[in-house]
Amino acid sequence: MTTDISDEELVARFPGEPITHDNAAHYxxxxxxxxxxxxxxxxxRWHAPxxxxxxxCWSWRVAAQPVSGDGEIFMAIFLHRGPAVPGVDYSTPYPVVTVELAEQEGLRFTSTVVGADNAAIRIGAPVRLAWIERNGVPLPVFELKESV
Ligand SMILES: [Zn+2]
Structure with a gap:
């Protein structure tokens, strides 16, 4: 387990995020x-959340491991309104996608898609992991593998 920063510092870097013992390695x-x-x-087996x-198998030997971030859009919703968040523009509206990751059937991660028209954000579209900065910390997002 990586202990590059303290739990207190980790919580301070992600205000408002529900940081727990189980997800601290993820953050x-x-x-x-x-x-x-x-x-x-x-x-x-991978599992999320x-x-x-x-x-x-009920094993306690669970550890955070890197995933490729490759996958396909499993579900997409478009928010026309929501809580004020820096960098989130609901007038577009703002896409929220759940991606089924290539590592395992049913392993899904929810974020947003950047750099694409909302019309191109479709179920089954292949995506790759990308990173943006939000609130001063990196945020994992997705981009379409083929821009339309
Ligand atoms: Zn197991």
């Missing part, structure tokens, strides 16, 4: 622009 990874999700050391115990 530490974000600071290095590395997308980490929990994987079971015993059965090899993070839990202390593998939901498949």
């Amino acid at each position: 530490r990874g974000r600071l290095r622009r590395q997308l980490l999700l929990n994987r079971c050391d015993d059965c090899g 993070p839990k202390p115990v593998c939901p498949d």
